[in-house]
Amino acid sequence: MPNRTSVSVGRSSVRRTAPTVDVVLLTPHARRLSVLLERVEGARSKERWALPWEAMRSTETIEESAARLAREALGSSPSLVEQVAAYGDGRRHPSGATLSVAFLALVAAGAPAPVGGSTAWFAIDEIPAIAPRQKAMLDGALHAVRARLEQSPIAFRLLPATFTLSELQGIYEILLGRRLHKASFRRALHAAWLVEPTDEWRSEGRGRPAQLFRYAPRKRRSSRRGVRFEGME
Amino acid sequence: MPNRTSVSVGRSSVRRTAPTVDVVLLTPHARRLSVLLERVEGARSKERWALPWEAMRSTETIEESAARLAREALGSSPSLVEQVAAYGDGRRHPSGATLSVAFLALVAAGAPAPVGGSTAWFAIDEIPAIAPRQKAMLDGALHAVRARLEQSPIAFRLLPATFTLSELQGIYEILLGRRLHKASFRRALHAAWLVEPTDEWRSEGRGRPAQLFRYAPRKRRSSRRGVRFEGME
């Protein structure tokens, strides 16, 4: 629950609500991303959902708050917690706060649905109605994940410790929103020295079993050829 | 000046200070970026400098506050104002606030040194001591500018309406921190259809005069070849 207090600013007295920390927990599921929402009791027992949030505390940094909040909502620690942005617009937030800071948290595939009954995973294109500011936070988090994909190895945060190259490519395809060329994907991956094979193989349904790999970055490619003007309007 | 108020949280009473909005104004100068700092009176008349900042108001969005704050510090409107991140760590801020939101503002080259005497441009590798949180904001703003360079046409925000291709390449070199190949740069620029020539030419010192161009994006290149695993650790 938010802390509402009367604050004196100059000669006028305004109502101020403590800023909130909100967490967008994301995990891959069925070739889509899913987000964790909490059930909240709305007015007239109407069912409402919301991103996990809480009023900011002065006893810990916002990063610590976000990590704890994600852990509490999930039941275990996510593989990555990272700030998205502050949202200080006029959009509505469950707390009534004028300012909220959104965090993104990634959860490896195969995470069990959190027990406790009050939280559930929703595919991002099938989420129920949430407060407008939280919807903006979700959009911002998705944009941030996609933007950071080419700079940081965040795709591995959405996979268990060992995985097949097809699973890895699937994560990239989910995040990029387009299909990738298999041979090119593996060539680029090989050249980047990001993964190493294990001696395990996994058979799924028909077809040849796939070798399992693990994330094991070896060296930096400092090449960075050229200037890219792509994506510009 | 910050608003300090006594706020009741549960049974304890803590001192809370309103969050701040801080602006990192950047402009290119002499093949480097410069940042705008304001002179503030420190204790014992010691000279101190700080990024422009103010306590958050509930009467406008943080984006509006940042744009106004930048305009007031600069004397005119910057060409771009964009959020960097929220800083809610333990680092010291001039306000004493526990939370600050940093904004980045770009100013076209050739901006006059702001009159009024209390502000000045400093090359980013020669800045005086500022509060640790503001130093982190400056670093974050520089990182954000570089990260967005390949996604958005922000280089043009650091140039006047017309410019030579050598000036444009110089902006990219400042932001990327490395030299670029002239012919390749122009080829990629031509392929991206981002600029168009004017019929003006400018002669600077010796050498052949350079044609002036203006920013005029025509179409999107939706190509995006391949997956890039570069820059990963």
Added chain:
DNA sequence: TCAATAGTGTCTGTTAGACATTATGGA
């Protein structure tokens, strides 16, 4: 004329994407 900068044409090594082929298990 020389120096300095603008702008362009050509060559070459690299690489993304297409295509084809082999490998290997399940139905």
Added chain:
DNA sequence: TCCATAATGTCTAACAGACACTATTGA
């Protein structure tokens, strides 16, 4: 046996970077 998926080799068009060259001004 067929089918589905994994994994890999080869070819080609695109392109980044190097190099060389011309163009055009001021000193």
